[in-house]
Amino acid sequence: MIINLNITGSLISGVDCNKPLIMAGPCSAETEEQVMAAARELAGIGVKIFRAGIWKPRTRPNAFEGVGSAGLPWLRRVKEETGMRVAIEVANVKHVYEALKNNIDVLWIGARTSANPFAVQEIADSLRGVDITVLVKNPVNPDVELWIGALERINAAGITHLGAIHRGFSDYGKSAYRNNPQWQIPIELRRRIPNLPIIVDPSHIAGKRDLIMDLCQTAMDLDFDGLIIESHCDPDNAWSDAAQQIVPQHLEYIIKNLILRSQDVDNKKSVTLEELRVQIDKLDDEVLRLMEQRMAVAEKIGQFKKENNVTILQSSRWDELLKQRINIGLSKGLSADFIQKVYTAIHEESIQHQKAIMNKNSK
Numbered sequence: 001m002i003i004n005l006n007i008t009g010s011l012i013s014g015v016d017c018n019k020p021l022i023m024a025g026p027c028s029a030e031t032e033e034q035v036m037a038a039a040r041e042l043a044g045i046g047v048k049i050f051r052a053g054i055w056k057p058r059t060r061p062n063a064f065e066g067v068g069s070a071g072l073p074w075l076r077r078v079k080e081e082t083g084m085r086v087a088i089e090v091a092n093v094k095h096v097y098e099a100l101k102n103n104i105d106v107l108w109i110g111a112r113t114s115a116n117p118f119a120v121q122e123i124a125d126s127l128r129g130v131d132i133t134v135l136v137k138n139p140v141n142p143d144v145e146l147w148i149g150a151l152e153r154i155n156a157a158g159i160t161h162l163g164a165i166h167r168g169f170s171d172y173g174k175s176a177y178r179n180n181p182q183w184q185i186p187i188e189l190r191r192r193i194p195n196l197p198i199i200v201d202p203s204h205i206a207g208k209r210d211l212i213m214d215l216c217q218t219a220m221d222l223d224f225d226g227l228i229i230e231s232h233c234d235p236d237n238a239w240s241d242a243a244q245q246i247v248p249q250h251l252e253y254i255i256k257n258l259i260l261r262s263q264d265v266d267n268k269k270s271v272t273l274e275e276l277r278v279q280i281d282k283l284d285d286e287v288l289r290l291m292e293q294r295m296a297v298a299e300k301i302g303q304f305k306k307e308n309n310v311t312i313l314q315s316s317r318w319d320e321l322l323k324q325r326i327n328i329g330l331s332k333g334l335s336a337d338f339i340q341k342v343y344t345a346i347h348e349e350s351i352q353h354q355k356a357i358m359n360k361n362s363k
């Protein structure tokens with residue numbers, strides 16, 4: 001179901017928010033000098049929105065938890081001296097009041113907070129009647145409904161300059177990323193709320209700086225609206241998230257080298273695109289027709305098992321089938337992971353069909 005949020009005007013009042021909107025700044029505000037140095041350099045490369053964490057939600061205690069309200073006047077100075085708008089994270093009502101008192105332009109709700117409807121509702125209530133931009137990061141867990149719920153709560157409080165930030169999802173175990181991008185989730189968010197700007201946070205997805213450029217390009221290729229990137233003049237000595245921060249010159253290089261593709265193509269080329277889409281539609285019809293036939297056979301197997309009193313699942317057959325399909329898939333240039341996912345879904349559907357047959361007319 002498509003959701004219509006009340007989203008009006010530019011994401012940030014008075015700022016040209018054309019794609020790609022770039023927000024950048026250090027993970028944390030550490031000292032006034034560090035904030036001002038980053039701000040000057042970032043303003044110099046054309047960044048319009050400066051980010052800095054004032055209160056830091058750390059996974060473990062005893063890490064740097066932010067300078068707190070003492071850093072807010074530094075951000076006022078950033079505004080005055082560079083003309084950039086400033087953005088900070090808020091996690092509770094006190095943070096909101098402090099931010100409003102200090103003329104902060106953009107508030108973002110962090111991933112740990114957006115996972116908690118009580119906290120989000122409290123923030124929403126404290127923002128009633130305030131004209132400010134709010135960006136909602138995805139919750140740490142891959143739950144698009146929870147993300148949508150947080151956006152709805154903020155929007156229902158009257159915030160119409162509203163956007164989402166995709167920062168990836170926690171996962172257990174080793175991965176190339178700090179937070180798994182699971183692009184299908186922000187894509188689903190876009191499908192559900194088509195008028196919602198979505199900004200990608202490659203820094204927190206990557207966790208290390210050499211993956212950032214590639215993630216920025218993917219974000220653009222998937223047609224997201226902007227990027228929020230952690231940038232620090234001396235990243236290796238940053239007080240938080242050192243491995244993922246980049247110097248402003250590195251950011252400038254990334255921005256200059258982003259390839260921006262348009263969503264539409266000119267008429268002459270779009271004929272070809274149309275033709276390719278027709279081909280895709282035809283192939284999908286074929287895939288679905290084959291699935292229908294496959295399920296019909298599964299039902300016959302169900303009937304056979306029922307008559308012969310055999311269990312639905314014979315795990316050795318399933319193991320063997322999956323192995324063999326993965327090998328065939330690999331020979332056709334399809335990844336093992338893809339085949340595994342597709343066949344797990346097909347197998348589950350087959351079991352449902354078999355179950356329906358086996359339980360028909362039986363008590």
Ligand code: PEP
Pocket residue numbers: 027053057089109110111112137167204
């Ligand atoms: C941050 O932006 O510095 C931050 C703490 O991000 P997240 O809430 O995505 O972990």
Ligand code: MN
Pocket residue numbers: 027028230240241
């Ligand atoms: Mn950070």
